[in-house]
Amino acid sequence: MSTAIDSHSTKDWTGFAEQQISEAGLRHSSPRQKVIDLLAGQDCAVTALEMDARLEGVGRATVYRAIEQLEGLGLLQKVDLGASAYGYEKVDPSGHHHHHIVCDSCGLVRPFEDESMETAIHEVRQSGFRIKGHEVTLHGTCQDCA
Template sequence: MRTAIVLEMPTWSALALDGLRAAGLRRGGARRAVVEYLGAQDCCCSAQEIREGIAASGSAVGVASVYRALDTLAELRLVQRVDVGDGVARFEPVRADHHHHHHLVCDDCGRVAPFTDEPLERALERAAGRLGYTLEQHDVVLRGACDDCRRGLAPPGA
């Protein structure tokens, strides 16, 4: 059924596969698997997470192939590298529909989660204007303990 195919192929994945074809690159194997996995995520993933995610869906792709696919996608500006300061390279789809968000990082379990905040966006624009900058892009990373880790913490003094 056609609708089912459309639902399984989010916009970014379709664009990325078109981009690979336009660049004269084969879209099969590891590249396709990486594109389909990333397209289903709402935030960034490390190469290792991508490899594990693909493996969980029943295909085996080596981590070196995942890195090669990510390099190619980054060169084509279809993915961007996200650095949240923990030394792990993560990658996120560059979405045409301006899927702008920031990141929360848990220092205990390493989880990275997306968040959006409209007043924060406006505050950043205002701050940049006050400082005489035209804001082209910005990254905001909040660090701390995620809800799971926080609840797992021993009570003070224990």
């Protein structure tokens, strides 16, 4: 098993994303590619406005459109950062993923993984619902704020 929160899949994801985009009948474009590249190099959630700020020559509308499309293709996941803004992070095609702990006083977000919690969540059944995914957020106080 790889060490926690690995990024070995950066290139895999980029290629996979490009392929999915093209299979969906979407075209190739440089602005959207920049969004993809930025997300590929990120291990945890990034805000839409952060992306917009970091990407020269990419309009804000385009950033939001790209997010929408990637999310629709299941390539991106929206995560609640608690501060009335969402973060987005790539979805590994292998299914490998992490969750988040956020410090309630400074807002620090740290990714974490836990095998047995994961198992327990997969065993949850809810009548009438086909469960496709899950999101866990732990809240607390980080070392610096304690």
